[in-house]
Amino acid sequence: MVLIAALLLCAVSLGAQNATELWRRGYSVIPAPQRVRLEAGEVLLGDHWQIEGPANHAAVKALLEDGAAFHQVRFGGGSGSGPAIRLAVQPGAVKTGAEPGVDRQAYRLSIGDGGIAITGNGDPGLFYGAQTLLQLMKRDGAGRLVAPKGVIEDWPRLELRFLHWDTKHHQDRMETLKRYLDWTARFKANMIAFELEDKFEYPSHPVIGAPGAFTTAQLQEIVAYARERFIQVVPDVQAPAHMAYVLKHPEFAHLRADGNNYQSALCDPKTYELIFSMYDDVIRATPGVDYLLVSTDEVYYAGIESLCDQPYNEENRSLRWAEFVRRARNHLAQHGRRAVAWVEYPLLPRHVKLLPPDLIDGVIGEREYLEGENQLGMRQLAYVSMQGSEFLFPDHFSLEGEDEGGALEGEEERIIRGRLAGAYQSIALGRHWKGRPIGVFGAAWDDSGLHNETFWLGWSAVAQWGWNPGTVSPEQHTAEFFRAYYGPGAEGMDEIYRGMQRQARAWERTWDRVVSRARGPVYGDSDGKGLNTTRYDLTLGAPPLPGREDLAFTPRFAHRYGRYLAEARVRMAENRRLALALHDNLGRLQRNHYNLEVFLALARFMGHHWHLLAEFARVEDSLLKAYADAKENQPADAVTHLVSAHNEAFRLRHQGERIFSELQVVFERSQFPKGQAVGGRTFFHKLDDTKDHWADRTPDLGFMMAPERSIGWESWLKELADIARDYGARHTVPVKGLLETPAEVEGGSR
Numbered sequence: 001m002v003l004i005a006a007l008l009l010c011a012v013s014l015g016a017q018n019a020t021e022l023w024r025r026g027y028s029v030i031p032a033p034q035r036v037r038l039e040a041g042e043v044l045l046g047d048h049w050q051i052e053g054p055a056n057h058a059a060v061k062a063l064l065e066d067g068a069a070f071h072q073v074r075f076g077g078g079s080g081s082g083p084a085i086r087l088a089v090q091p092g093a094v095k096t097g098a099e100p101g102v103d104r105q106a107y108r109l110s111i112g113d114g115g116i117a118i119t120g121n122g123d124p125g126l127f128y129g130a131q132t133l134l135q136l137m138k139r140d141g142a143g144r145l146v147a148p149k150g151v152i153e154d155w156p157r158l159e160l161r162f163l164h165w166d167t168k169h170h171q172d173r174m175e176t177l178k179r180y181l182d183w184t185a186r187f188k189a190n191m192i193a194f195e196l197e198d199k200f201e202y203p204s205h206p207v208i209g210a211p212g213a214f215t216t217a218q219l220q221e222i223v224a225y226a227r228e229r230f231i232q233v234v235p236d237v238q239a240p241a242h243m244a245y246v247l248k249h250p251e252f253a254h255l256r257a258d259g260n261n262y263q264s265a266l267c268d269p270k271t272y273e274l275i276f277s278m279y280d281d282v283i284r285a286t287p288g289v290d291y292l293l294v295s296t297d298e299v300y301y302a303g304i305e306s307l308c309d310q311p312y313n314e315e316n317r318s319l320r321w322a323e324f325v326r327r328a329r330n331h332l333a334q335h336g337r338r339a340v341a342w343v344e345y346p347l348l349p350r351h352v353k354l355l356p357p358d359l360i361d362g363v364i365g366e367r368e369y370l371e372g373e374n375q376l377g378m379r380q381l382a383y384v385s386m387q388g389s390e391f392l393f394p395d396h397f398s399l400e401g402e403d404e405g406g407a408l409e410g411e412e413e414r415i416i417r418g419r420l421a422g423a424y425q426s427i428a429l430g431r432h433w434k435g436r437p438i439g440v441f442g443a444a445w446d447d448s449g450l451h452n453e454t455f456w457l458g459w460s461a462v463a464q465w466g467w468n469p470g471t472v473s474p475e476q477h478t479a480e481f482f483r484a485y486y487g488p489g490a491e492g493m494d495e496i497y498r499g500m501q502r503q504a505r506a507w508e509r510t511w512d513r514v515v516s517r518a519r520g521p522v523y524g525d526s527d528g529k530g531l532n533t534t535r536y537d538l539t540l541g542a543p544p545l546p547g548r549e550d551l552a553f554t555p556r557f558a559h560r561y562g563r564y565l566a567e568a569r570v571r572m573a574e575n576r577r578l579a580l581a582l583h584d585n586l587g588r589l590q591r592n593h594y595n596l597e598v599f600l601a602l603a604r605f606m607g608h609h610w611h612l613l614a615e616f617a618r619v620e621d622s623l624l625k626a627y628a629d630a631k632e633n634q635p636a637d638a639v640t641h642l643v644s645a646h647n648e649a650f651r652l653r654h655q656g657e658r659i660f661s662e663l664q665v666v667f668e669r670s671q672f673p674k675g676q677a678v679g680g681r682t683f684f685h686k687l688d689d690t691k692d693h694w695a696d697r698t699p700d701l702g703f704m705m706a707p708e709r710s711i712g713w714e715s716w717l718k719e720l721a722d723i724a725r726d727y728g729a730r731h732t733v734p735v736k737g738l739l740e741t742p743a744e745v746e747g748g749s750r
Contacts, residue, residue, distance in 0.1 A: 019476055022136075027148055028480040029135045030187050030460055031156075031467035038150035043111055045137060045145040047074050053087030058228055059118065059130035060087060066134050066186075070487070070591065073137075073145055085116040085133070089126050093119045096155045101438075105190075106155035109133055111147050121155075124230040128154070128188050135186075135484060160439025161466035162191040162234070162381065163459045166446035168245070169674065169695035171199045171210070174218060176452075176670040178225050183456065185229035186484070187463035192226065193293050193441065195236040196282065198245040204277040207249050211678035219285040227288055234340070235282035236293040239275045240264040240324060241300065246274070248686040257305050261686065262523050266320050267308035276331050283335050293340045293362065294328045296321070300523060300530045302346055318348040322355060329356045340381070343369055345529055352376070362441055370435050379438035382430050382466070384423040386458025387444045391694065392602055393454050393504035394444075396420050396478075396497060420461055420474040427462075428470030440466035449695030449703060451667060453598040457481055457497065487590025492581050499578040500599060503606045506571050510564040510613065511538035511707050522692050535692045538707035540612075542649075542716045543620040546627060548723050551638060553627040557620045561613065568613040575607040594670065601666040605704070608659045612708065615652050619645045635731035642724040643737050646717060650739040653713045657742075660705045667701065675699035 020032050053060050063085065067073045075085065094106040104122025107129030118133065120126030132154065136147045163184055165172075172180070184192065200219060201209040214222075219233075226233045238245070244261040246252055255271050257263040264271045279292060303312055303320035310316040329339040338358060344365025352372030361373060363383040373380065387394040398418035427440055442462025444455040460481045464472055472480070482493040516535040524533040543557040558565060582600045586593060622645035629638035675683040675698075685699035697703040721738055728735040739745060 018473075020472060022148075023476055023480065025148060027136050027138070028483050029132050030477070030480050030484055031464040032472045033132065033152045033154035034157075034468060035153040036150065037152075038148055039112075041149050042140070042146040043113065043116070043149060045073060045147060047076075048082035049073075049075050050082055050084040051075050051087070052084045053118075053126075054089070057087065057123070057126065058230070059120075059127045062127065062130045062134065062185075067137075070134065071137050071139075071145055083115045085118065087118045087120075087126055087130070089120050089123060091121055094121055094125070094153050094155060096121070098155060099159065101159040102156055105159075106153070107132070109152040109154070111136075111149050111151075113149075116147070124190070125155070127185070127230055131186055131188060138488065156188070156467040157469055158382070158437060158439045158466050160191050160381065161189040161463055162193050162439060162441040163189050163462060164193045164195065164236075164441065164443040164445075165452075166195045166444060167199045168195060168197040168238075169446045169449050169693065171212065171214075171672045171674075172452065173670060173672060174222070177222055180452070181222075181226050181229055181231055183485075184231055184459075184463075187460050188467055189442075189459070189463040190231050191291075191439065192231060192233045193236045194233050195238065195446075197238060200282060200285065202278055202281045204281050205246075205251075205274070207251055208246050208278070210675075210683055211681040212672055212676050216281075216285040219282075220287065223286045223289060232289045232291065233286060234289055234291045234293055235279075235286055236295060237275070237278055237282060238295045238297065239278070240266055240271065240296075240302075241298050242295070244686070246278075249684065257301050260521055262521075263299065263301055265305040265307060266302050266324055267305050272327060275328070279328075279331060280335070283332075283337060290336075290338055291340055291360075292332050292337045294325070294332070296325060296341045296343070298344075298523070298525065298529075299324075299346060314346070314348065317346045318351045319354075321347050322351050325355055325359065329359055333358075342383075343373075360438060361435075364431055364435065367431055370431060373435055377436065380432045380435045381439045381441040382427045382432045382437055382469075383441045383443065384419075384426050384462060385443040385445065386419050386423060386462065387450060387455060389445070389447050389694070390450070391448050391504060391508045392450065392606065393500045394419060394450065394458060395501060395505070396457055397501060399498070399502060399505070418474075419458060420478065423458070423461055424465060424470070424474050424477075427465040442466070446695060447693045449701075451598050451602070451670075453595045453670075454500075454602075456485060456595070460485070485592055485595070486585070489588040489590055490585050491588060493585070496578065496581050496585070496599070499574060499581070500603065503571060503575060503578065503603065506567055507606045507609050510561075510567055510609070512540060513537070514539055533692065537697075537710065539710040540616075540707070542711050542713075543616055543623060545716070545719055546623050546642075546723060548726060551623075551627045551630040551642075551723075551727060553623050555620050555624050558617045561617075564613050565617055568610040572607070572610040572614065575603060575610060578603050579607065597666055598670075601663040604659050605663050608656050609708075612652055612656065615648055619648050622648065630727075635727070635733045639724060639728045639731075639733045639735055642720070642727065643735065646720045646724060647737070647739045649713075649720070650717055651745055653717070654742045654745045656705065656708055663704070664701050674701045 021036050021038060022029055025038060051060055051063055064075060067075055094108050096103050096106050105124045105128060106121040107125035108119045109129045109132055110117045118126060118129035120129055132152060137145055140146050198208055198210040199213050201213045201215050203216060223233045241263040243264050247256050247261040247264060255264045255268055255274065257265045299321055302317045325341050332339050340360040340362045342363040343361040344363055349366060349368035349372060352369050357376040357378055359378060361378055361380045364380050396419055398421060440462055442459055444458060461477055464477050478494060482490055486493060513536045516537045522533045522535040524530050546553040582596050582603060586596050622641045626638045626641035629641060675685060683699050695703050697706050725735050
């Protein structure tokens with residue numbers, strides 16, 4: 001392992017400077033192959049090429065279907081005597097020296113004048129060889145379909161390459177999940193950690209499943225679709241902590257560890273009965289899957305309840321945690337499942353020896369755990385998070401030195417290091433290499449309700465570096481991803497992604513953060529264990545209202561939010577360029593148009609925020625003019641300015657709701673309505689006693705508009721209208737043109 005780490009360190013140190021040979025020759029493959037030997041020249045491909053291989057194999061289907069969809073080639077369209085792509089499974093064809101689980105994923109791809117041969121050590125390897133060929137194909141300057149001559153021998157460094165589907169705050173449609181599996185397979189990831197929460201029916205306890213949750217048959221359909229592509233959909237059952245989706249229901253209130261919804265009571269046998277019955281439900285729904293993620297994420301209070309026969313302290317908390325893991329592993333072993341757990345706090349290093357040796361550590365919480373894990377022979381996953389609590393768009397890149405806003409300086413400036421660069425370093429050089437790594441886990445948390453289309457750059461990076469750690473730099477991977485995911489016609493995608501990130505971080509910081517009025521305790525995160533973490537809400541203060549008698553007005557908004565207004569001026573121009581680039585690429589893309597439709601909806605949503613700030617300053621200016629007119633005894637002009645201020649604010653409110661409604665329509669093309677009611681059942685929403693998830697603030701998608709709605713539009717507009725009417729009546733000036741309905745705005749009364 002020391003030698004591997006040294007080699008990887010060398011690769012990491014060179015990766016940012018040296019492009020791979022394929023990329024230098026103008027070809028792209030994600031993930032980068034292990035061995036590439038290119039020759040001079042290219043092979044011309046076309047419909048007259050035949051495919052010879054195992055009938056109905058997924059590799060053959062991929063060549064036929066993706067060849068037509070991505071390259072407009074329909075193999076086998078000739079007489080049957082043309083050149084051929086020959087596919088075969090031949091164990092041991094590629095000498096990997098790797099474990100069996102890795103070895104069967106190996107393949108050899110030979111491209112020459114005599115044809116193309118794809119040979120897999122096993123069925124997965126044959127499929128991956130076909131995926132590599134599909135990515136190598138491209139149109140040359142004359143429009144001909146070509147592939148480079150040469151030989152590729154390839155296999156993954158890590159056997160299990162997990163991508164994380166977190167559905168705690170949304171539920172994807174079936175066709176969406178199948179599309180995600182298609183792209184997961186193209187990037188050669190082979191594991192999905194499906195964090196179901198309440199998006200599964202749980203037949204043993206139907207109350208847990210949200211209205212419209214996936215049925216057993218539907219999940220079985222997803223699992224079967226994945227297995228055809230050599231992917232396992234591994235259930236991730238959050239327990240015994242993060243169980244608000246269960247413990248919020250009155251039926252399970254007696255199992256709350258500390259009286260709150262966050263964690264279940266580990267000294268109550270009924271907790272085990274509940275959790276293990278949930279395991280059994282998802283096992284029946286995921287046939288043919290070898291693993292189950294028991295989570296054990298952030299279990300802060302193992303053994304705190306009064307039922308426990310031992311005092312609650314550091315020692316017993318750790319022992320109780322270890323007992324849960326042992327019992328969970330034993331239960332799963334009876335069903336032929338291998339347990340994956342996040343071995344972290346509150347486990348003490350000296351108690352690692354109590355864990356089952358065949359447990360897979362999915363996170364490697366403390367460095368001190370490694371000695372005990374190595375003594376047990378335990379395996380680990382290289383854990384990286386490609387999204388955490390960011391709003392609207394992930395922090396893919398480092399933006400240090402390139403943020404155009406300049407509105408926040410000194411200690412208040414947020415320097416974004418970039419999750420891509422962090423994952424690149426962590427997977428290649430992380431502490432897992434001092435253990436016995438078996439895979440990689442690319443988390444993408446739904447805490448802030450991000451649309452999954454914003455995750456694909458991060459997911460593909462995990463697939464890249466889980467297969468071949470430290471080889472391809474983040475910069476090269478980003479460029480290759482844009483070509484693979486959108487097609488060669490896309491332009492300026494790097495700046496689009498960076499623009500989305502800049503807009504999102506600026507949007508996030510141009511709100512007031514106030515202590516939330518939500519009830520209940522707030523539990524910490526992996527860095528801040530336990531209670532007493534403050535929950536904050538985002539909001540803005542509206543401009544002050546004029547005095548009812550004399551319209552006396554002291555402007556405060558522009559002064560209070562001067563830095564936000566400066567930021568808004570920069571971001572507004574940036575947002576216009578971003579929207580134009582998105583529209584331009586919608587006409588260029590060969591595939592995944594919906595992805596940019598999501599981006600465009602988010603860009604419009606963020607763009608409204610900059611207008612909100614700017615227009616509020618103008619509203620305040622109109623109110624100041626009304627006061628000046630009143631002092632000059634010009635009541636008619638004063639009323640005009642009052643009406644202008646009211647109507648501008650009214651238009652802003654309507655514009656925001658309309659843009660949000662349009663965003664919701666775009667989101668719900670791939671997702672079911674958040675918190676939907678189905679078959680007479682309504683979603684049971686209970687905000688208190690939960691983690692501080694922004695997306696949990698409302699049962700529907702309204703959490704995205706919650707900051708703006710918290711301004712108090714209704715009462716502010718009503719009071720300003722009353723002031724205008726009262727002032728007009730006292731000065732016998734008719735008040736005309738006050739907007740009162742959205743229809744008046746849509747009708748062009750502006």
